[in-house]
Structure formats: structure tokens, C-alpha cells
Amino acid sequence: MGQLRIAVFASGSGSNFQAVADAVRGGRLEAELALLVSDRPQSKVVERAKQAEVPVFAFSPKAYDSREAYETEILQLLREKEIDLIVLAGYMRILTPVLVEPFYGRMINVHPSLLPAFPGIKGIAQALEYGVKVTGVTVHYVDGGLDSGPIIAQRALEIREDDTVESLTERVHAAEHELLPLAIGWIAEDRVTLEGRLVRISEPQTAKAAE
Template sequence: MTSVQNTPHTHLTPKRIAVLISGSGSNLQAIIEHQKNHAHLYQIVLVVSNRPNAFGLNRAAAANIPTLTINHTDYASRELFDESLQFALDKAHLDLVVLAGFMRILTPHFTQHFLGKMLNIHPSLLPKYPGLNTHQAALQAGDTQHGLSVHFVTPMLDSGPVILQATVNIEPNDTAESLQQKVHTQEHLAYPLVIEWFAQNRLQYKDNQAWLDQKPLIIPQQL
């Protein structure tokens, strides 16, 4: 497997990033740790949760990152929630929105608004197993490999162009829980790397494709 090597980029203005979460925020923590050594490239300026009790909010507070809760249960429709979320994100003047365990299906209007400026990490080797329960799906299918995909977000769920994938082997004694832990370990390496590429201006979305170093990613990069 091949991977793209980092190249030095100087005189970049740090990108302003928001991270959206719904739960424990383990990927958020990995991004926070990565940012400590890459503050010249990007700054997490806001962490937003749709759940007020999400533990990831504590992680953000511990890192002195501003947080915001927009509780989806306070809104009569998905459209009204997304409208409120979009207003808050626009107010922060962001360069990139990072979905990190954000358990909401976003409306086409919202995803179109942030097209090319929003990333998601999905626990499967897309296009395999979009949606939920991916680890169990891989086991039931008898797969020998599983993994994750980092992709640009488009209006179609889990269908945006894939940037980077990481693969894990499925052993005979693996369960959905053990497989999830394997994938999580790789997620914490993969997501910060893709954010770094974006912050270095190496990664773009154009012509409905992901481009890295001025070339379309016909095949996703491998971690």
C-alpha cells in the first residue's frame, strides 16, 4: 500500500475548523492532540454537539475550545435544526467543518452550503456498508477485511468522494465490539492526517471529486 508523504508548506494562514460531535468525542480528542503540533496549520475554533450530555464537550472544554450545544430535540423539523446549525457555523467564519461521530443526517441544503468544506469519517470501506451497524454487517458478510473511509460530505448519505481509507483484518474471533476498537485506532490516525492535508491546501473538492496535490483521487489513499 502506498501513502502520500507530507511536504512542507510555509506561510499558510491557519485554517479555522469546527468539529461536530454527538458522543464521546474520541476522534475529536485525536484531532485536538494533532493540533497541538500543527497549530500553524489549523485551529479548532468551535465544537458543536446536538446532545447536551456528549462527553466530547468535556474534552473540548479541557482544551479551552469554545463549545456550543444545539439540541436537535428543540426543533420541530430537520430543516429548522440545520438552519440553526448553519447559522452558528457561518458566524464562526470557518474554513472546514469536521463531522466526528455526529449522528445526524444533514439536509441537502446544508450539505450543499458546505460542499467542499465538510469532511466525514465512516466506519467501513465505502462504498461498502453505508449507514449504521457497519461492523456487524462486515462480520455477517464473512469479510476478511474491514476499515474506515474519510470522505467529503455531499447530499447523498456516505456517498461523497473518498479521500483516505485504512484497512483492518477481521480475525475468526472478532466481534462487532472488537472490530470497532480496531477501526477506532485507525480512525485516530487517519482523520488528523486528512485535516492536515486540507490545511496545507493539498486537498480540494472539485468536479465532484477529491483532489490531492493537484491530481484527482481516482483510488483513495491508503493509511
């Protein structure tokens, strides 16, 4: 297998895109960031991608008759660019089987809670309002449900008594920026095996060779 070719899907500021781009550029992630897909052409993540010299496909959903129509176009582009892994990083569109089915096991998402708790778009605020003592970050495979796919990696964060949505969001995002490139790295190293809902992470090859 050659170097893993990644497409990041994002809608907003793109801080997780930046974390992945920085990890690639810094040599901490052996992969190629080959494409950004965004449903908001004016978003900051598009600017970040251009600055990083990453090809961009930015589209307006309203220009298409359906989700399936623009996803069919995206799927063709992904195949042309020989994308191995889709990384959803703040992509605010519901995906259809047009993309999910051909990329099942090759599409991951980063979510700001310890799934299966608090799925959806307000995971940080919901954790704080519910009064849980621990929340965190999850990287999981995408299966077409709402943040319901098999879990690859999680990182827990203790909720402080003085936390606000803003302060907790800052710490959750910092954890995302560390965990997402790490999980992509495991996939790039062919260390991740998906068995039903169970995800196994094998030891690095260098560690095995040293034993």
C-alpha cells in the same frame, strides 16, 4: 489562506474529536479547532471540548420545529466564527441542504468501513457479519447522501478469525484516530482537489521545493 478553522460535529464520546484536538495541540496538525457542535448537551464530547477550551454549541433538536430550523442557526454561527471546514466525527443527525449546500467541498465525514461497502450506522458489525476479509476506515466529502460523497482517504484493516464486534471496533477506531487528522492536514495544506467524484492529493510543497 490563513490557518484552517475547523468545526467538529459529534454526538457521542468524542474520541475522534479528541484525536483532532490532540493533533492540533501536539503540532501535528496546523489548524485551529474553533468549534464543537453537538446535538447531545450531556455527551462526553462536550466535556472533552470544554477541557480542551474549545467553544461549544450544544443543542436539543426537540427544541426546534425542524432540522432546517436548527441547521439555520448553526449555519449562522459557522459564518460568524469563519469556519473553513466542518468535520463530522460521530454526528448522528441527518443533514439537510441548509448545511450541505453552502459547505459542499468543505465538509468531511469519517466512516468505519471501506466505502462504498457498509454505509450507515452499523458498518463495523455489518462487515463482520457479512464475512468480508478486509474492512477499514474512510474519510470522505459529504454530499447529502448516505455516506456517498467523494472519497479522500481510506485505510484497510484485515479482519481476524477471532475478531468480535468489540475487538474490531477498537482497531477501526484506532485507524480513524490516525487517518482523520491526516486527511484534515492535507486540506489545511491545500493539497486536496475535488474534481467531480475524484479527489486528488498533491505532494507536499516541501517535497516539490526539494526536487
